[in-house]
Amino acid sequence: MFKKKNSLVIDAADHSARGGLLNRRLFLSSAIATSAALATTRAAYGQEMVGEGQEDWVLYPGSDALEYSNRSRFEVASVKRLLPNDPQEFLDLRLTKFVARTPLDHLMGTITPNGLHFERSHQGIPDIDPNKHSLVIHGMVKNPLKFDISALENYPTVSRNYYIECSGNSSILWQKTPTDQSLQEIHGLLSGSEWTGVLLSTLLDECGISSDAKWIIAEGADNGMMTRSIPIDKALDDTMIAIRQNGERIRPSQGYPMRLLNPGFEGNTSVKWLRSIYVSDRPVMSVQETAKYTDMMPDNKALQFTLEQDVKSIITRPSNAMSLKKHGLYEITGLAWSGKGKIARVEVSADGGNTWADAALEGPIHTKMLTRFRVPWLWEGGSAILQSRAIDEFGRIQPTRKELIDARGRNGIYHFHAVHSWGVAKSGKIKHVYA
Amino acid sequence: MFKKKNSLVIDAADHSARGGLLNRRLFLSSAIATSAALATTRAAYGQEMVGEGQEDWVLYPGSDALEYSNRSRFEVASVKRLLPNDPQEFLDLRLTKFVARTPLDHLMGTITPNGLHFERSHQGIPDIDPNKHSLVIHGMVKNPLKFDISALENYPTVSRNYYIECSGNSSILWQKTPTDQSLQEIHGLLSGSEWTGVLLSTLLDECGISSDAKWIIAEGADNGMMTRSIPIDKALDDTMIAIRQNGERIRPSQGYPMRLLNPGFEGNTSVKWLRSIYVSDRPVMSVQETAKYTDMMPDNKALQFTLEQDVKSIITRPSNAMSLKKHGLYEITGLAWSGKGKIARVEVSADGGNTWADAALEGPIHTKMLTRFRVPWLWEGGSAILQSRAIDEFGRIQPTRKELIDARGRNGIYHFHAVHSWGVAKSGKIKHVYA
Numbered sequence: 001m002f003k004k005k006n007s008l009v010i011d012a013a014d015h016s017a018r019g020g021l022l023n024r025r026l027f028l029s030s031a032i033a034t035s036a037a038l039a040t041t042r043a044a045y046g047q048e049m050v051g052e053g054q055e056d057w058v059l060y061p062g063s064d065a066l067e068y069s070n071r072s073r074f075e076v077a078s079v080k081r082l083l084p085n086d087p088q089e090f091l092d093l094r095l096t097k098f099v100a101r102t103p104l105d106h107l108m109g110t111i112t113p114n115g116l117h118f119e120r121s122h123q124g125i126p127d128i129d130p131n132k133h134s135l136v137i138h139g140m141v142k143n144p145l146k147f148d149i150s151a152l153e154n155y156p157t158v159s160r161n162y163y164i165e166c167s168g169n170s171s172i173l174w175q176k177t178p179t180d181q182s183l184q185e186i187h188g189l190l191s192g193s194e195w196t197g198v199l200l201s202t203l204l205d206e207c208g209i210s211s212d213a214k215w216i217i218a219e220g221a222d223n224g225m226m227t228r229s230i231p232i233d234k235a236l237d238d239t240m241i242a243i244r245q246n247g248e249r250i251r252p253s254q255g256y257p258m259r260l261l262n263p264g265f266e267g268n269t270s271v272k273w274l275r276s277i278y279v280s281d282r283p284v285m286s287v288q289e290t291a292k293y294t295d296m297m298p299d300n301k302a303l304q305f306t307l308e309q310d311v312k313s314i315i316t317r318p319s320n321a322m323s324l325k326k327h328g329l330y331e332i333t334g335l336a337w338s339g340k341g342k343i344a345r346v347e348v349s350a351d352g353g354n355t356w357a358d359a360a361l362e363g364p365i366h367t368k369m370l371t372r373f374r375v376p377w378l379w380e381g382g383s384a385i386l387q388s389r390a391i392d393e394f395g396r397i398q399p400t401r402k403e404l405i406d407a408r409g410r411n412g413i414y415h416f417h418a419v420h421s422w423g424v425a426k427s428g429k430i431k432h433v434y435a
Numbered sequence: 436m437f438k439k440k441n442s443l444v445i446d447a448a449d450h451s452a453r454g455g456l457l458n459r460r461l462f463l464s465s466a467i468a469t470s471a472a473l474a475t476t477r478a479a480y481g482q483e484m485v486g487e488g489q490e491d492w493v494l495y496p497g498s499d500a501l502e503y504s505n506r507s508r509f510e511v512a513s514v515k516r517l518l519p520n521d522p523q524e525f526l527d528l529r530l531t532k533f534v535a536r537t538p539l540d541h542l543m544g545t546i547t548p549n550g551l552h553f554e555r556s557h558q559g560i561p562d563i564d565p566n567k568h569s570l571v572i573h574g575m576v577k578n579p580l581k582f583d584i585s586a587l588e589n590y591p592t593v594s595r596n597y598y599i600e601c602s603g604n605s606s607i608l609w610q611k612t613p614t615d616q617s618l619q620e621i622h623g624l625l626s627g628s629e630w631t632g633v634l635l636s637t638l639l640d641e642c643g644i645s646s647d648a649k650w651i652i653a654e655g656a657d658n659g660m661m662t663r664s665i666p667i668d669k670a671l672d673d674t675m676i677a678i679r680q681n682g683e684r685i686r687p688s689q690g691y692p693m694r695l696l697n698p699g700f701e702g703n704t705s706v707k708w709l710r711s712i713y714v715s716d717r718p719v720m721s722v723q724e725t726a727k728y729t730d731m732m733p734d735n736k737a738l739q740f741t742l743e744q745d746v747k748s749i750i751t752r753p754s755n756a757m758s759l760k761k762h763g764l765y766e767i768t769g770l771a772w773s774g775k776g777k778i779a780r781v782e783v784s785a786d787g788g789n790t791w792a793d794a795a796l797e798g799p800i801h802t803k804m805l806t807r808f809r810v811p812w813l814w815e816g817g818s819a820i821l822q823s824r825a826i827d828e829f830g831r832i833q834p835t836r837k838e839l840i841d842a843r844g845r846n847g848i849y850h851f852h853a854v855h856s857w858g859v860a861k862s863g864k865i866k867h868v869y870a
Contacts, residue, residue, distance in 0.1 A: 055563070058656050063559055063560045065534060065554050065556070067535070069689075071686055072686065078684065082502070106684075109629045110682075116504075117504070121500070125500070127498065127507075127508070132490055196543040223493060246546045246681065247551070248506065251507065362594050364801070
């Protein structure tokens, strides 16, 4: 009388790499059986009947609807962290209040709620009245133009999913010894959103740019007057003026009422509180592209305008934010992204990179957006080293830490994107390791 | 020296339907020229130099980062509305505080921020302690099982974009005369999210359901004890237990800590605050599937379990929330969705349905999710009737109001999904009309 579509028989054919990594088809077929992991949840149902021992929330009417709904008062841990992570960069402690990291260990999917999007400002969040703010496009253009928010909203819009990552994300991993910092502290300068706005190419076309134009220079209306130069080819490609994030107007911490968004470029180029785009035949050489945000090579030469980001991935669960409490089946999941395009494949290792299993990717896969990957893992109590390795549609492979340092040295502080390792002890405790 | 890639020359070939509807290629090629619409934004740049007349937010440091960022204090209009819309349904005014509508006129893209997701409860929002809440699966199963939130999080998860629409959305449009209500009041029981959770099939497989099982009966832990029966085929297909919405844990108003989610089915079946799934060979015939949520036909017979939703679309901009202030180019945009699968095509009319233009669809298109459509429109000051018509991948075409009423009569109050019309007067004022 009873059927059980799939029984828990994990045999040799289900293993796709050593260390307990199982075939991703076990996910894709929805045929995964997880009895082993859930033995402890099998409280005998008969001992606790529905209808007995009702909590107050069933017995009395609940609260009214609100104009803007809040999170549960029990979700206190899922907040941004305001601590610095790289003492090299944040010698000026006043700056630490201008950095906040996304709680990646508390999130799933690919969209970051607007309140939890990471932030980094250079002089705090301005409180801009949108009726007193506008964007000017000037310089090497035929018709300099000025746009307030309502003028922008009359233009054709696009809505696209893009990640933003600070170029200083994960920078603590350049140091010689592994860190005790949490997943959020190490990698939390990374978020994903559905952005709506106007393609910059639409506005530049309206202005009529000079055929000699080679760069645009974007400037923010914050007290830091963040200023970055962007190549004209990018500006005419997918760069947009974003006015909405996940449907609603972008929040002050994200550049309200309008920001530049350069998909796949290092985060600081997506200038927030955007007020000026100057079209030029040369970059402006601002402090943000000379003293900062350059990559110091082993020979002490600094590479400038290394704007397009690499291919990268991280395992978000399990991580050092949790310990494994029992043997059995787990889901290893994380995020992969490429500054150049789409993620094509993600591989996961449980033995420090000796053998690799293909992970299942949640589709549809967007270009220059976070892609969620998952692979089933049977942990039988041994020590393990968990790693993920992303490959993008152009065949770019995320390097090992050794490969990255061999190529770029250890003088830089930006663009760390090598394979990241979580060490699992026999006790189930997880910590960051180099492997 | 100056180039202008595309000049504003809109000729006969650009028109795809009468009444000013232009070819969607003008969007897709990013070659749209909007000079006409923006003449008033051309304030001579020289008269207002950057650097002069700086606002305070440029002159002084801004505010610190927060653990959870807020919206701008200027965004006061983008809130849910708590008013009833259908006097037939909401005779009991106490219920009105349990309904809140999404401000569709203030949103773009397809994702609804969690705080603005529409809500409808039957006895208020319970304040559930997740440590005291669990879901039991019982009835015609081999192994009754109980899952708390941490047990659920050990299962393989999926992250998918789905809309939810209340079956009572747009119900005022069944009445004989057009309404003065706003877009938000008429159609605001509709939202879209990236949901993460566990497929119910995974859990039912774990429990081992009887081969005689035909239905599941889902019950919420709210004071209304919302109870609905779902066919077993749906439960084994794409139904999920959702625990996260747009990355973070779902909010109390959306069913914290766990809810059922039946993609494409009428909203009330996606039982919030889910505490029990009883596997059965028959539906439970709860008040929510007998006295309510049935469709009264012209012969006064009521259809039950009309769960899968139709194909539908609405224009969200322009709408009666705004007036057209000047002649020129506008973007007509809106949302289309189907309870059965993907949207294949959306057509837009500016002359009350006499001629239709293909709209551009923003991809990638998800199954059972909102799809954003757009079409350029040149308004030269005449009166117009704006309509959208959606077609899904199965060839289902959104009916006209007359077709819908001819087929279903006017005794029902649910599942209104006919073509919706905005009347544009020569003054630029927009109101809801029947056409």
